[in-house]
Amino acid sequence: MFALCCCEEVKDKVTVKIPINSFSIQLEDITVGATAAKSGVIVKLADEDELNSFHASMNVSMDMLSSQLNTEIGKYQSNIERIEIGSTSSITVSSTDENGTVVKDFLMEATGISNFAVEQYILNTAYSENIEEFATQLLMKVLFSESVPLTVSGKTDVVSGEKLKVKITLNEVSLIAKVLKD
Numbered sequence: 001m002f003a004l005c006c007c008e009e010v011k012d013k014v015t016v017k018i019p020i021n022s023f024s025i026q027l028e029d030i031t032v033g034a035t036a037a038k039s040g041v042i043v044k045l046a047d048e049d050e051l052n053s054f055h056a057s058m059n060v061s062m063d064m065l066s067s068q069l070n071t072e073i074g075k076y077q078s079n080i081e082r083i084e085i086g087s088t089s090s091i092t093v094s095s096t097d098e099n100g101t102v103v104k105d106f107l108m109e110a111t112g113i114s115n116f117a118v119e120q121y122i123l124n125t126a127y128s129e130n131i132e133e134f135a136t137q138l139l140m141k142v143l144f145s146e147s148v149p150l151t152v153s154g155k156t157d158v159v160s161g162e163k164l165k166v167k168i169t170l171n172e173v174s175l176i177a178k179v180l181k182d
Contacts, residue, residue: 012181018076020173025064026165030056030152033160051104051155054164060110060138061147073143079177080143085135086172090126091116093154094165098124100158108166109151113137123156126169135170 033052062073073080093103100123108116116134121127141148152166 013178014181015081016076016079016177016179018175018177020175022169022171022173023065024170025060025168027056027058027060027150027152027167028163028165030054030164030166032156032158032162032164051102051157052160053153053155054158055151055153057149057151059147060142060150062142065142073175076175076177076179077143079179080175081178082176083136083139083143084172084174084176085132085139085170087132088128088171089131089135090128090169090171091118091131092124092126092167092169093156094124094167095156095158096163096165099162100124100156102157104155106154107152108134109153110138110141110148113141123158135168138168139170139173 032054065073091108093106102120103118103123104120106118106121114134114137116131118127118129138148138150156164158164
């Protein structure tokens, strides 16, 4: 009897799926042969390919996301339970002066989420294998913490001193939220 008197009416919640189509996050000004944060020295590799390393840290923040995504997040932010990202999402590493052909040992790291690593792929092409988990975790972390420190590193045949860009393209994005039933 006591339990019945103390309980408030619980409203039903429904799941809402908010489609966002696609958007991208661009990370720029990554210098090839730049000083590595951990060692404090310029890293030059002595392997047969004579690859140059790159290493950069930056913050991925809400203002880097598309305006449509920001609008939808604003409406549902406290109710978002998960994010779904399509299998056609990709990461592209490109050189700003179009030289170079390869990226090896590419790694993207953010505290608290799984790393994204690719052993080798062709520079300036979209790489879409196994990107969904990393991209979903990164987007959720940005959503709830406003800004996430992200580190990118790897090796390339791009000339030391030149700049790279990393573009994360997210396709078929949907926000899944639980909201009160009207």
